[in-house]
Amino acid sequence: MNDINLSGAPDTSAELTVCLSFDFDALSAWVADSQNPADISRGEFAAVAVPRVLDLLDRHNTKSTFFIPGHTALAYPNQVLDIQSRGHEIGHHGWAHEPAADFDDDTQREIFAKGFDALEKVTGTRPVGYRSPGGSYNATTIDILKESGFLYDSHFSASDFHPYYLREGDKWSATDEYSFGTTIDLVEMPFAWHMDDYVHFEFYGGFSTTLNPPSTVREVWQGEFDWAYRHEAGGVVVICMHPEVIGRGSRLAMLDSLISHMAAHPGVRFERMRDYAENWRKQNSVETWLASSSPLVPRPFTAG
Template sequence: MTHIACLTFDFDVWSGFAARDMQTPTPISRGEFGLVAARRILSLLKSRGVRSTWYVPGVIIDTHEADVGRVVEAGHEISHHGYSHLVPASMPPEHEEAEMVQAIEAIRRVSGRAPRGYRSPSWDLSPVTIDLLLKYGFDYDSSMMGDDFTPYFARRGDVVTVDAPFRYGTPTRLLEMPISWSLDDHPYFEFFRIGQAVMPGLANADMVLENFLGDFEYMRRHSDWGVLTYTFHPYVIGRGHRMLMLEKLIDRLGEMGATFMAMEDAADTFLSSRAAA
């Protein structure tokens, strides 16, 4: 029995705020706290011997290369998270491809190799994203929610209309490592006021911890093999009381028998077990 926990960090810093036209000093500084928090997170991961995956926009590498370099030096996987934090579904195809190439080169420069994995900013793929990921040699994506702890192969060519049955496209070789908003720190913890909309956030961290542990316990009870992906943002999880929650999460998962892996290692493990079956 193998139950894998992937700790992943979207190292957006200020790029997500800038992409949402929140470019005044306070929201930018809110994102910059992620640079402080990253050092805390790296220290915690080192103390627990956990290798993780960091999804980093290319613009953050180009602006904060030394900070991203510390993640590389600590042995963590660096994966693709766009160049800017603009949503691919909002871009013309040629813009999306140009950003994909630009970010690949930034990751290659800071880590010494091309990224194997991709996570879409805001988890919203365009109609051409899967084709681009295949074209540029990616092994896995982590942007979709069609399962919870079982990887599957991403499709291309789905046809979705309001008034006709869904038409399935063709599975590809691109492995999907599924995610969920319920295992993401951002909607639980971040307060936003955008226009007339308010996202309250600011949840009690120990109550969120119960949710995070509960999904792992369900996987453990109902499957002999599985991989559960947790998504964190350094500027979110790096606040003091949430760092205590992250520490508790790692320790409790370890007590429950979790095997911690970077996403690329979990993907390889899945593919190897499938080939051996």
């Protein structure tokens, strides 16, 4: 599954998987940073958008993954239960969209626990996947993810179309050589900012100031899919969206058309992220992956 098809022709005998994912942030992305109720209402639109997104996924008979902060689960339990009842995966996305890098280890553990408690209270299940709010990690967050028993994470970018295993204990500085840590049994489902709808569609001073038309985003996302279909047999295309962003009319119409385009390709399937990560892990144990030819496996320098 780690091999790359360089023939340049579509390999219709091999599967390419698409994982559509949605960060249902809602109010949680705003309450810590803004005292402006107009800002907070931008997150509130997610309650309107989630049913639209779910109906679209139903029309395509497509299952996906929703990463949900605990704060959102308690604010909108009916929407969360609707997501669950329609067969979609629910992943962990913090408590109130906190950047992990801002907190010490004990506080991070408290945030993880609070998010778990809220999601389990509403859904009755414990998530196995995690996406960090804002892509924020510090040097020990991976240790805490391992402690928490996650199957996979999705906000690292060392790969684009193939999962890999994360490491704990890396050390780095601008003055010393990079020190690779220990590879652990935690699958990374690769993330890329250009595959995230927020940076293309939402204006928020100091973070995102671009307002692209849906046609531009379609060009970017479809271009990545088309390239992967030709070159990355067995790989996965991960798209990250937010109901309050993608759920606007013209954007949702673009997503509808893009899903149809991808589904029309022989050998393409749509999966929840946990399902793909579980299958990949079964086929690629840590030991097998470390013995593979992946360029992400750390290898000591050998002179000569």
